[in-house]
Amino acid sequence: MADFKQDAQELLDAIGGKENVNAVTHCATRMRFVLDDPSEADKDRIEDIPSVKGTFTQAGQFQVIIGNRVADFYNEFSAISGLEGVSKDDVKSAGKQNMNSLQRLMAALAEIFTPLIPAIIIGGLILGFRNVLEAVEFGALGGQTIVETSQFWSGVNAFLWLPGEAIFHFLPVGITWSVTRKMGTTQILGIVLGITLVSPQLLNAFGVQDILAGDVNQWDFGFFQLDMIGYQAQVIPAMMAGFLLAYLEKWLRKFIPEAISMIFVPLFALIPTVFVAHAVVGPIGWQLGIWLSQVVQWGLTGTFNWVFGFIFGGLYAPLVITGLHHMTNAIDLQLVADFDQTILWPMIALSNIAQGSAVLGIIWLHRGNEKEQQISIPAMISAYLGVTEPALFGINIKYVYPFVAGMIGSAFAGMTSVALNVASFNIGVGGLPGILSIIPEYWIGFLIAMAIAIVVPIVLVVVFEKNNILTKWENDHLPIPKLGN
Template identity: 85%
Template structure:
């Protein structure tokens, strides 16, 4: 750790000293600070420190990129500063002091969906693989699908629906659990609430024909009846029900004596929430979800859908910066629930590719800069695999023009994708592996859009630097200031 002593002391001074540190922790590659006065941090001085590979601010946290030895750096920083680290959750909580209400709302939404993303990605891969098995007709198989020619793969296809159904049809369980986890209430009650929304006793939400025909089972209370309809794969009804449970439980804990709270808080929180969820919240939430899906689908399939694709493709990367991109998870899942496919998600994968491609151009333009390559190469790989934050905050926003080049490339790719009606089965892995979630009949359209998302950002980034467009790049190759500085 001794080799980090000087750099740790320099970082402490540059961020405004010990008194300016509200909380600190670290992740896999970054020191994560919550500063009492973020403006006191001298970003230029920090980025000149030998061990530092870049900085950015996100979710109220000032983050310093160190690399794989961040654990050793963190220990040395704690030693020289006397500041004890806290958990990542504590840092997130402290970071809200530097966020306005919209950022807090988006951060809360992110914390609800983030724990679900690994399962959703796996589910997308499973559905993509199953559709290759059962929908793609291969010439070498005589124009038949794989399941039609192989009993083994037919069995695999049927078996994989077990986890596929658990992930997507039972998604409300994950949502209600995640909301209670985020809000600090009883998580098992959230799980039970979610299970009551997708119970096998209920008519499956996908039984549209039965609903239209009026063949819906009911709960008969004598003076009124209530339809027994499930909310499989529904996002908005599950979120609304979960928040009702959370706030009802919190209120009950304030008014019910502690001596009997263990019995009556769960009882009076859960049972009324389940009833209201099926009687009021569920139908309202389903209607809101339907309207949202129909509105987005109208934009994606209407006469000027290419305009929608151009705008969304271009603006998705800025949405990531603000945290608003987490809203697209709910929209995508609503589209899949309503239409069994999503035209929106492929554009997200293309945006990942575009930002990664802009970093490729920077790697080539700045070849030989080993310090920058320690950030640019891993961030490029990360972006191509669907995680763009390291690429955007570590490289593209730092220089501005590659970020803009990536936005333009993404806008053009999004326009092509929507114009060609490219659709995915569901959310999956972003970036280059995103093709695994694309409906096979749209492979060609996605590959064309992907080529645009690769070539255009690289070409524009090189052009912008060579012509001095959107950059203050000088002959001495000093990096331009960050946005907002």
């Protein structure tokens, strides 16, 4: 069994000592530090430590990759340093001191949507599977769909709409809950607020024609009326309402005595918010969402949509580094709400594949480098399954040229995807499994784009390294076997 005592002491010294550590914790594979002065951390010295497999900085945190034994390493580090660990939420909060205003905004957006992603991914898979059952005609079935030929699968198809509807039509409930969770206010009030936005009493937001025709029930207050319109699947109205509730609750707690706060804070926070959400915030948020989705859809379907696809495909990986990629969740969900599909999300899956393929190129070129492969192989698998941070921070950004190769491959794959109008039902599993969320009629186009995202980065990594393009061998301390020129 490995003894981490010496390595832990070396890490403590290399990060600037105990005095430089504001907070520390660990996750599944990494030590996560918030440093008072990040410049005091000697990255080269740290990466020379035998137990360390890489370092990177993200969201104001200095992260050191240890691997599956990170818990044992952390215990040794804690014993040597005398530093008590804190929760990951506390580390995130402390890390904000090293973030600028834009990074804080993106971190807040990420904290809202990250808890919702598992449900959204499952919902995307459900919609994709249901479409195969009810919309794809198979020659082996005489040109009929599976639902038309099997009562069992017809029942399965109908049953699966229960969770599908819960995830997407009632998405505002999850959003308002997540906002209150992130803001540290009363979460059940967020849930209740979300329910009031999608109540069965209200006209379903998908009944657009009824809304346009004016066939809408109203609350009649005598001197004014308020349309009873729901906000099913709407993202921006739910976010705006959630923040209104959270800030109102915080403001009320400053003035209402604690002895009666349990009664009057929820009352005076929830009821006014529900009213303002339907009278002001909802309509404004709905219109903002429509404008946003129309602009993006115009870029994705206009004359020069291939240019949009090339740019977005190429720049998505840098967006991941900055944290700005989290805003695409809201855009995707708004596109689905307005157009029943999204052309944007398939490019995200292709970017995952491209960065994973760049790592695969490195694995091939550097075969025999066992220490690097402890990072590169899991990073490649993770990227192919839709999570690119290990690939980006552990390998591609470190060497630069695989990162650029992945960007170029993603750019051409994105251009191809948009040019072929590849669309998905919704957000789904990224990377290679992403095809499960693609509308079946676009599978061939997605497979073509996928092939580009796999082949181009691998070829470019080999070309770049063999020709010393964008390489920085003199700055890298790892012994890397190279192919002959």
